[in-house]
Amino acid sequence: MKGACAIIVAAGQGRRFGSAKQFAALRGRPVLEWTLDAFENHPEVAGIVLVLPDEKDGARFIGRYPKITAVVRGGRRRQDSVRRGFARVPAGAGDVVLVHDGVRPLVSAAVISRVIREAARRGAAVPVVPVEDTIKEAVRGRVVRTVDRAHLCRVQTPQGFSYAVLDKALRRAVRERLTVTDDSALAELAGAEVRAVEGDPRNIKVTTPSDLILAEALLGA
Amino acid sequence: MKGACAIIVAAGQGRRFGSAKQFAALRGRPVLEWTLDAFENHPEVAGIVLVLPDEKDGARFIGRYPKITAVVRGGRRRQDSVRRGFARVPAGAGDVVLVHDGVRPLVSAAVISRVIREAARRGAAVPVVPVEDTIKEAVRGRVVRTVDRAHLCRVQTPQGFSYAVLDKALRRAVRERLTVTDDSALAELAGAEVRAVEGDPRNIKVTTPSDLILAEALLGA
Numbered sequence: 001m002k003g004a005c006a007i008i009v010a011a012g013q014g015r016r017f018g019s020a021k022q023f024a025a026l027r028g029r030p031v032l033e034w035t036l037d038a039f040e041n042h043p044e045v046a047g048i049v050l051v052l053p054d055e056k057d058g059a060r061f062i063g064r065y066p067k068i069t070a071v072v073r074g075g076r077r078r079q080d081s082v083r084r085g086f087a088r089v090p091a092g093a094g095d096v097v098l099v100h101d102g103v104r105p106l107v108s109a110a111v112i113s114r115v116i117r118e119a120a121r122r123g124a125a126v127p128v129v130p131v132e133d134t135i136k137e138a139v140r141g142r143v144v145r146t147v148d149r150a151h152l153c154r155v156q157t158p159q160g161f162s163y164a165v166l167d168k169a170l171r172r173a174v175r176e177r178l179t180v181t182d183d184s185a186l187a188e189l190a191g192a193e194v195r196a197v198e199g200d201p202r203n204i205k206v207t208t209p210s211d212l213i214l215a216e217a218l219l220g221a
Numbered sequence: 222m223k224g225a226c227a228i229i230v231a232a233g234q235g236r237r238f239g240s241a242k243q244f245a246a247l248r249g250r251p252v253l254e255w256t257l258d259a260f261e262n263h264p265e266v267a268g269i270v271l272v273l274p275d276e277k278d279g280a281r282f283i284g285r286y287p288k289i290t291a292v293v294r295g296g297r298r299r300q301d302s303v304r305r306g307f308a309r310v311p312a313g314a315g316d317v318v319l320v321h322d323g324v325r326p327l328v329s330a331a332v333i334s335r336v337i338r339e340a341a342r343r344g345a346a347v348p349v350v351p352v353e354d355t356i357k358e359a360v361r362g363r364v365v366r367t368v369d370r371a372h373l374c375r376v377q378t379p380q381g382f383s384y385a386v387l388d389k390a391l392r393r394a395v396r397e398r399l400t401v402t403d404d405s406a407l408a409e410l411a412g413a414e415v416r417a418v419e420g421d422p423r424n425i426k427v428t429t430p431s432d433l434i435l436a437e438a439l440l441g442a
Contacts, residue, residue, distance in 0.1 A: 128359060132428065133375040134403045135356075136417070138349060143415040146406045147373065151365075154354040182355045185367045194364040196357070201431065207353065210422065210439060217434040 003046030004095065004116050006039045006158065007085035008032075010102025011051045011074020020053060021206055022102040026215055031206055032061075034105030040065045042112050045098070051085045082183055083170050089163070095120045097166050099183045100158035103206040106218055112158060114197040119160030124187045126160075127199030128153035156199040159184045165192045224267030225316065225337050227260045227379065228306035229253075231323025232272045232295020241274060242427055243323040247436055252427055253282075255326030261286045263333050266319070272306040303404055304391050310384070316341045318387050320404045321379035324427040327439055333379060335418040340381030345408045347381075348420030349374035377420040380405045386413045 010022040010032050022032040039045045047069040052058055058071030070088035074081035082099055089097055096119045100107065111127050118125035131154055135147040159182065161169070169186035172178070180186055184194045202218050204211060231243040231253050243253040260266045268290040273279055279292030291309035295302035303320055310318055317340045321328065332348050339346035352375055356368040380403065382390070390407035393399070401407055405415045423439050425432060 126357070126364065128357065131356065133426075134406075135352065135373055136347070136349065136376050136405075137372045138374050138417040139372055141417050143347065143405065143409060143417055144372075146401070146403070146409060149402075151358045151360055152356055152368065153359050155357050180367075181370075182367070184357075184364065185355075188364065188367060196359040196362050196364055201429070205354075208422070210435075213438040214431075214435045217438045218431060220434075 003044055004098055004160070005047040005049065005089045006045050006098040006100055007049045007051060007082060007089065008035060008039065008100050008102050009051045009074070009078065009081050009085065010035070011053050011081040012103070013053055021212075024206070024212055026105060026206075026212065027219055031105045031212075031215075032102050035100070035102050035107065036061065036065050036068075038105075038107045038109065038112065039100070040067050042109055044113060044116050047090075049085045049088045051081045077179060079170075079173060079180060079183065079186065083174070086166060086170055091163070095162065096160045097163055098158040098160050099166075101205055104157055104203055105206065106202045106204060106215060107158065108200050108203065111156075111198075111200050111203060115158050115160040118195045118197045119162065122193060122195045123162045123165045124160065124184060124192045124194040125197050126182075126184045126194060127156045127158070127203070128196045129156065129199045129201055130154075153196060155182055155184070156203050156205075161187060165190070168192075224265055225319055225381070226268040226270065226310045227266050227319040227321055228270045228272060228303060228310065229256060229260065229321050229323050230272045230295070230299065230302050230306065231256075232274050232302040233324070234274055242433075245427070245433055247326060247427075247433065248440055252326045252433075252436075253323050256321070256323050256328065257282065257286050257289075259326075259328050259330065259333065260321070261288050263330055265334060265337050268311070270306045270309045272302045298400060300391075300394060300401060300404065300407065304395070307387060307391055312384070316383065317381045318384055319379040319381050320387075322426055325378055325424055326427065327423045327425060327436060328379065329421050329424065332377075332421050332424060336379050336381040339416045339418045340383065343414060343416045344383045344386045345381065345405060345413045345415040346418050347405045347415060348377045348379070348424070349417045350377065350420045350422055351375070374417060376403055376405070377424050377426075382408060386411070389413075
């Protein structure tokens with residue numbers, strides 16, 4: 001496969017949201033369709049592996065998104081879902097494997113391009129935005145310190161990896177029974193250098209009803 | 222003065238936003254009016270000191286908000302504005318002095334009450350919400366670590382202090398030439414215990430045009 005392969009992780013059951021948020025309506029269409037559009041329409045993305053709560057839900061997407069090469073059922077944790085998706089990425093596929101949250105429907109082509117370019121050059125790249133808020137560390141209701149945010153950033157997706165780096169990171173996670181909150185943390189633990197590239201404040205994760213309201217508003221602006 | 226006194230800091234010149242954001246229209250009314258409403262209507266708030274880019278701008282608010290006891294011009298840094306406002310708080314006023322961002326128009330009565338109660342009991346209190354994003358530390362484009370966010374929180378306003386704690390903190394900041402990003406950091410540096418109370422995800426800071434869109438949407442929801 002020439003070009004990047006994107007694993008779109010949309011396996012959430014929506015325990016927090018109340019219903020599976022990747023299927024919530026955003027301007028009349030499921031959140032996930034907006035996300036798939038971004039990758040389907042990106043010239044450097046050659047294939048899409050879609051991870052869903054149930055493979056059966058994939059039928060409605062496959063015909064409409066020719067780049068989808070596989071639909072798989074998610075695992076227990078996010079990283080299990082990524083591993084199941086990665087198993088369906090053709091070995092040695094393209095230069096870069098992207099891992100993207102299905103519930104980040106506003107990802108721009110520019111962010112996808114930056115991640116692909118840097119991951120191809122350096123092995124691993126993540127899009128980041130600055131931390132705008134004052135951050136404190138609190139223990140049992142007591143503020144113990146104000147964290148210096150000068151070097152802190154919030155991490156978005158897609159996260160990009162060379163096939164070899166992600167393969168190594170996922171294998172190591174299984175072997176050492178690691179649990180992490182994002183995929184690049186596995187790459188860090190596996191010793192890879194992870195590069196930070198410029199993300200986009202609009203590239204929000206739709207996790208709550210108010211996120212959905214914001215996404216609607218951003219699409220209208 | 223019986224009851225809390227609120228210093229509303231709205232002295233920004235809007236260098237980032239393009240124009241002074243406290244005067245931007247939110248559902249047809251200046252952001253700052255929504256903020257003033259919240260404190261004017263709160264039964265435990267007895268007085269308001271309003272800090273503006275220019276005292277002259279205060280005329281339009283004074284008649285309509287009977288709790289405003291003083292309008293002062295802001296200083297160079299945020300903490301200078303707070304200090305100028307604090308100078309107009311009656312000595313020993315109420316039990317608690319609140320410091321609030323003029324551009325947090327969606328602050329709820331419940332959050333204000335929680336901060337007043339805890340600050341009265343413990344000397345200093347701030348409203349916080351969890352950090353939802355994965356946070357990384359990056360230096361010159363390289364991710365150096367994933368920060369454990371278990372104890373991290375984002376700090377909102379109003380921040381509440383006993384008169385004595387805030388007085389001591391502000392004096393110390395002048396004496397030691399400290400620059401900080403929020404007022405409770407001064408209290409921490411002055412040795413006070415700062416308590417974290419439950420904030421509200423809706424209590425956003427309107428800093429960018431997309432924040433204004435979100436605020437509009439939240440008001441409509």
